[in-house]
Amino acid sequence: MVFLVGVWSAWFFTIDDAYITFRYSANFAAGHGPVWNPGENPVEGFTNFLWMLWHTPFAWLGLNLPAVAKVTSFAAGAAILVMLVRYCRTNHGLVAAVVAGSAFVLYLPTYFHITSGLETVAFAALVLRAVIVGLNAIEGRRVRIWEAPLLLVLAGMLRPDGVLAALPAFLVWLWTARRDRRAWLFTAIAAVVGAGYFAWRWSYYGYPFPNTYYVKFGNITAGTAWLDTTVWLYAPLLVLTAALLLWRNTRKAALVLCATVVTTSLTYVVSGPTMDYLHRFAFHTFPVLCLSTGIAAGVIVRSGGKAWLSITAGTVAGLLATGWVAVAGLQAPDLPVIANYGPDLARAHVAIGQGLAKADIPADAKVIALHDAGAMSYYSGWRTVDFIGLNDEPIAHGADPTTVVASAHPTVIVVRSYGPGPVATAYHTNIREAARGYVHIARVQMRNGYYLHIYVVPQYADQVRAAVMPVVDQAQHTYDPGSYGDTIHRWLTRLRHDLPW
Known part of the structure; x- marks a missing residue:
């Protein structure tokens, strides 16, 4: 039992x-x-x-x-x-x-x-x-x-x-x-x-x-x-x-x-x-x-x-x-x-990936660069540049991540930050340089101290925003709405609500 x-x-x-x-x-x-x-x-x-x-x-x-x-x-x-x-x-x-x-x-x-x-x-x-x-x-x-x-x-x-x-x-x-x-x-x-x-x-x-x-x-x-x-x-x-x-x-x-x-x-x-x-x-x-x-x-x-x-x-x-x-x-x-990672991932990474899958843009433009190469890549189905290098051979063997991202010219770049504001660098990648000319369309909060910033090339910014944001908004209202604290209390409260009685 x-x-x-x-x-x-x-x-x-x-x-x-x-x-x-x-x-x-x-x-x-x-x-x-x-x-x-x-x-x-x-x-x-x-x-x-x-x-x-x-x-x-x-x-x-x-x-x-x-x-x-x-x-x-x-x-x-x-x-x-x-x-x-x-x-x-x-x-x-x-x-x-x-x-x-x-x-x-x-x-x-x-x-x-x-x-x-x-x-x-x-x-x-x-x-x-x-x-x-x-x-x-x-x-x-x-x-x-x-x-x-x-x-x-x-x-x-x-x-x-x-x-x-x-x-x-x-x-x-x-x-x-x-x-x-x-x-x-x-x-x-x-x-x-x-x-x-x-x-x-x-x-x-x-x-x-x-x-x-x-x-x-x-x-x-x-x-x-x-x-x-x-x-x-x-x-x-x-x-x-x-x-x-x-x-x-x-x-x-x-x-x-x-x-x-x-x-x-x-x-x-x-x-x-x-x-x-x-x-x-x-x-x-x-x-x-x-x-x-x-x-x-x-x-x-x-x-x-x-x-x-x-x-x-x-x-x-x-x-x-x-x-x-x-x-x-x-x-x-x-x-x-x-203990709270499940709803946090569902309202950020999973939601962004599911939203990208709905984006009405040409197939050859469905390219994303990111460092959380998991749910977003899986649910979107987009070609992915993993600038940590886990799924990118040149980066794993010493290539400069900024150069790799810039040469791929992805339609979307998703970057984490540990505060509400954007970051200049992430995982040895110069985000300012890689995302130069991109439009910042959204900041999605996963939990306290963890945010995802979405950058899109101007040509497809409206289409990506229209596809992603409704899914993200729905997820934010579904999974522990308004609660982002890393506490055992949040987990236990969720379990108590799930009890059949």
Whole structure:
């Protein structure tokens, strides 16, 4: 019940970045291939190829892709909960199952990751399943001979760093099954499929890694700060995971658990991840830490000595860890922004994109330059210049954004500002120069301290204004009208209004 209520409370949230993936899926479904702008050189502006591929047939069917993503992640989240409870209950007792499951469902960010539209929860489910397969292998339980290689391939296709995440459990399984020729056969098949996929991506997009890696990687300072935050966030879970090394009968399992947490986190330490809302990247190992915490609580309960003392110690350890992550989730500094992000995005980015789709201008003039390359690009369907560089290859590899925007001569430029007035620069782009000669037709407020300014070439200013502003005005009166504060109160008020009674 807690899990279902949590999902309901976050259902309206969709992160803007998810629409990047949806745009690639929609273009793929339309026969253009997995590209950002049809007819142009392919750019890999997403890091979740399998997630994009999963949504392609639904795009072809004309279904609502944000809803498909939420339902898929809901299923993945439910699978995580089932795996945690079943494994712990079967192998380590009731206390272990309650601790592992409670830690997962009481961590509020879980639900926003489920409804975000991104692959976060699906990836976390794959990593958890890989770990459970590895634990079953070293503990002598039955393991499907094909499962570990399949999980390795799926993890690597879902995220480029997925191979590192699933590798420790895979190597453990391969070692235990090394005398079985079928294990080597399936490993060889996985290697061929993985290498083929990597080679195809490289040849199709022109680079070995997604475009976003070239924009974001190398910020070790930010990566160190991310690590410090993550260690503090999950401190009791990490301590109990490491404590499993102290018991001889759990030492091998602890090595698998610890190695998975380290290899999964390594990529983010060297990249300094951006868009890490509600500790998104740390969540990739969160279910694994829930599992290890449940195991540790179960081991303490069964550690011998006086039964009442062992049960009390195990229960207290589990309660402390669960309570810690529950409180830490409630205290996430960006929780007020994320809790209200759904209506804020709907009345700004989504509305602008939907309005642009209605603009009565020639098809070859439908070109927009922006930095929030998500919902506006997806709903408008316009050719888009992403001057952050996530979906623009030249900018990602060092081209001057101002020059790129000016040479594209877009009909519309949308720029964010952190105050009501226009800005001179944004994301290394000289807006004054790029928008010289344009008409400023609107300022659209998303939330307190976040505005979008719309510039249009004079030739089409009236047509764009006539198409966009009615949609924006309607959205502003529909989604939390007049309320722009980043407060938990606004979120709770909206939830209270949504209750059937």
